[in-house]
Amino acid sequence: MTPTKDEIRAALERLQLPDGGTLVSRDMLRALTIDGSRVSFVIEAPSPQIATQMEPLRRAAEATVLALDGVEAVSVALTAHADGPSKPVPSLKVGGHPKPQAEPLKPSGVKRILAVGSGKGGVGKSTVSANLAVALARQGRKVGLLDADIYGPSQPRMMGASGRPASPDGKIIEPLHAHGVTLMSIGFMVDEAKAVVWRGPMLMGALQQMLGQVNWGDLDVLIVDLPPGTGDVQLTLCTKAELSGAIVVSTPQDVALIDARKALDMFATLKTPVLGLIENMSFFACPDCGGEHHIFGHGGVAAEAERLGVPLLGSLPIDLDTRLAGDAGTPVAAGEGAMAQAYARMAEGLVRGGMA
Numbered sequence: 001m002t003p004t005k006d007e008i009r010a011a012l013e014r015l016q017l018p019d020g021g022t023l024v025s026r027d028m029l030r031a032l033t034i035d036g037s038r039v040s041f042v043i044e045a046p047s048p049q050i051a052t053q054m055e056p057l058r059r060a061a062e063a064t065v066l067a068l069d070g071v072e073a074v075s076v077a078l079t080a081h082a083d084g085p086s087k088p089v090p091s092l093k094v095g096g097h098p099k100p101q102a103e104p105l106k107p108s109g110v111k112r113i114l115a116v117g118s119g120k121g122g123v124g125k126s127t128v129s130a131n132l133a134v135a136l137a138r139q140g141r142k143v144g145l146l147d148a149d150i151y152g153p154s155q156p157r158m159m160g161a162s163g164r165p166a167s168p169d170g171k172i173i174e175p176l177h178a179h180g181v182t183l184m185s186i187g188f189m190v191d192e193a194k195a196v197v198w199r200g201p202m203l204m205g206a207l208q209q210m211l212g213q214v215n216w217g218d219l220d221v222l223i224v225d226l227p228p229g230t231g232d233v234q235l236t237l238c239t240k241a242e243l244s245g246a247i248v249v250s251t252p253q254d255v256a257l258i259d260a261r262k263a264l265d266m267f268a269t270l271k272t273p274v275l276g277l278i279e280n281m282s283f284f285a286c287p288d289c290g291g292e293h294h295i296f297g298h299g300g301v302a303a304e305a306e307r308l309g310v311p312l313l314g315s316l317p318i319d320l321d322t323r324l325a326g327d328a329g330t331p332v333a334a335g336e337g338a339m340a341q342a343y344a345r346m347a348e349g350l351v352r353g354g355m356a
Helices: 005-013 055-066 125-138 200-212 232-240 254-269 300-308 320-328 338-352
Strands: 029-035 038-045 073-080 113-117 143-147 176-178 181-185 221-225 245-250 274-279 312-315
Touching: 005 029, 005 055, 038 055, 055 073, 113 125, 113 232, 125 143, 125 181, 125 221, 125 245, 125 320, 125 338, 200 232, 232 254, 245 254, 245 300, 254 274, 254 300, 274 300, 300 312, 312 338
Parallel strands: 038 073, 113 221, 113 245, 143 181, 143 221, 245 274, 274 312
Antiparallel strands: 029 038, 073 176, 176 181
């Protein structure tokens, strides 16, 4: 039988913080949710700076709850509320014109930068980016996730993170953390309900800031969730940053593949190696009849990968749990089950291939 919230809190009370107290006594426990045998909650650190040191505690809290009878899966997000009135970022201007660069940008401490792109919107690129980042973190990699979709940032919601990143000196930005992943998004810097109405130079300036001014720390891989299409952000990233490679996400339908081929051609033109393709919404597994239905066609992305001579990294079905998990801020890759295993296999393949 799954434990109650009070029993979970009691278990976490036994987990002492290095500087005294517990997650419960220090009021750092948020959004405790029980869904059958699955438990999720958020640890809210007093500041972004402290959050950067709390990953071992997050893992210990996850293990403590997972050890309880009746619990089969645990997801713990680590985040931080904004600093008080004396430490916000009033002097940090976001989205100014880019500054001249003498050489390709690569944050110190970041070993690889991996872009995830698509030719069109609506193919699940951001969902794949978030879950792939979490799956790689569960493989023991140090992972960052940069939401470069300036006009439509979705990673704050998908990763269950909120709060404005701190910048004590008005220059270096302290990122947020969730599910073992270091996060940065323009969505943390602007009101969720407000549109970002910027011209191209401001987009390029914001991307330059989020790459070069964020304290990413030591990372094995920084995943960049690109906007759809082949525009300013893609051009800036491929020409101004030291990219290790790109992954292209598409559905199997012809309309999506037409645009995916344009993205592939863009990466080829800009001399960015394509490390593989992912076919999303590949099929629908009917829970009633048990059959597979190929709603958007079948095999188109696999055929494209074979034509280009690049790996097909995975084929992902249309899945209700994936959508619910993303909306709830706990990526499906953070739990257990078939979809988590599918992302884990892709993460293992990237690690084995030296790509992450």
